Amino acid sequence: MTNLTLALDAMGGDHGPQVTVPAALQALRLHPKLSLLLVGDEIQISPYLCAAEIDVRDRITIVHTTEVVRMDDKPATALRQAKNSSMRLAIEQVRDGKADGCVSAGNTGALMAMAKVLLKMLPGVDRPALVSCLPAINGKPVYLLDLGANIQCDYDTLFQFAVMGSVLSEAVDKIARPKVALLNVGIEECKGNGDVQQAAQLLLHTPQLNYAGFIEGDEIYSGKVDVIVCDGFVGNITLKTSEGIARLLVHQLKQGLAKGFMVRILARLLAPRIQKVLNQMNPDHYNGASLLGLRAVVVKSHGNADEHAYIQAISLAYTEAKRRLPEMIKDRLESILLDINS
Known part of the structure; x- marks a missing residue:
């Protein structure tokens, strides 16, 4: 090499x-x-x-x-x-x-x-996108873009992000035909603003991409798709909210394990598994946002x-x-x- x-x-x-x-x-x-x-x-x-x-x-x-x-x-x-x-x-x-x-x-x-x-x-790219890898339930990486570089995006920019995210998933994780979704307020075809709707139509008619349709916020970590596309306003709030929830859960878990003699004994037995879960929830575990x-x-x-x-x-x-x-x-x-x- x-x-x-x-x-x-x-x-x-x-x-x-x-x-x-x-x-x-x-x-x-x-x-x-x-x-x-x-x-x-x-x-x-x-x-x-x-x-x-x-x-x-x-x-x-x-x-x-x-x-x-x-x-x-x-x-x-x-x-x-x-x-x-x-x-x-x-x-x-x-x-x-x-x-x-x-x-x-x-x-x-x-x-x-x-x-x-x-x-x-x-050539063919209007704006750079900030993208990062997130953990999923099935252990597969999920890429979310844009994370704040572009607060407002038209449908063509969202389409470009979808292409770039798909290539990133292929290159880094060697996933053949990664599933790409648009983050939306519902999975029905009629949902979303005009730019999201138009981006969906472009993706539907691009056979080189494996477009999986709309996805809602509660499915981001499900592992059902490999790449999730949105504008930077939505993406940044999504990422920061996720990090805040992760810190809250870690804090609550640690507080719970500190209470009671039997709980502390159980915690020692479960420590390796608990640490693995905490590492998965730690944003630093997936540190590194690419400028695509x-x-x-x-x-x-x-x-x-x-x-x-x-x-x-x-x-x-x-x-x-x-x-x-x-x-x-x-x-x-x-x-x-x-x-x-x-």
Whole structure:
């Protein structure tokens, strides 16, 4: 397999090098064919590299800069003024062919703006989509997009998201003909606004996609479909609500297990199974939201991701770059648009 290089915004997120660098070292141990460009302040990065094995350190290059995009910076301001920031320089490594993909835990809006300007969109894609993997009852991954990059979407944009989500499911999880659904207020054909209705008609008449119809919010985690499409307003609220419910359930479960002598004994016996359930409910277990529609791989990590979660984001970017996801999306879109126009 060909060696791959990823550029990491080592300063991005709530924790910066304290999390990103140890996670980078672990990712290199997991992926022997991976090399990393750590973009950020060399003085802050270097101490975390001291204990690394020589063969791992040899696959790391530091791209020095002291400028950082703050989490509260406005995207337009960051795009104009933060030209030497760790985020921008990481994206430029990809643009200049020095890296095959980029990972950042920094400001989502700034990352989106910089990536769109520096890397450009794929032909046939109007807007990038933010997509993430969610757990399902049957253990299969479910991809939800858009998660907030595009608050309002017309029917054509929703259609593009469906194509990109389908290709992502195929590329990352090797699912043949993934089932794609539109998130709606009901499963009846008459339900939904005009754009959702028109997107459904486009998908119905696109045999290259395995369109499964409408799906309601209570079926998101059922595993009945592989890709769920919606606009960013609905998607972001759905994701944040799900994370809040997961935290509530974990809290309630822990509170219940702390009460009573017999319950504590039972908890010890069930601890391995309970921990597995808690891990499934933890959003960090599925950390890493891809920016689909760009000409190169860009993955956004949670801003407060811990080391384990950040490794997940690096591994996702590695998988997408290895399987040439942007090229796959480009080819599929071209093929579908050719069929539609013929």
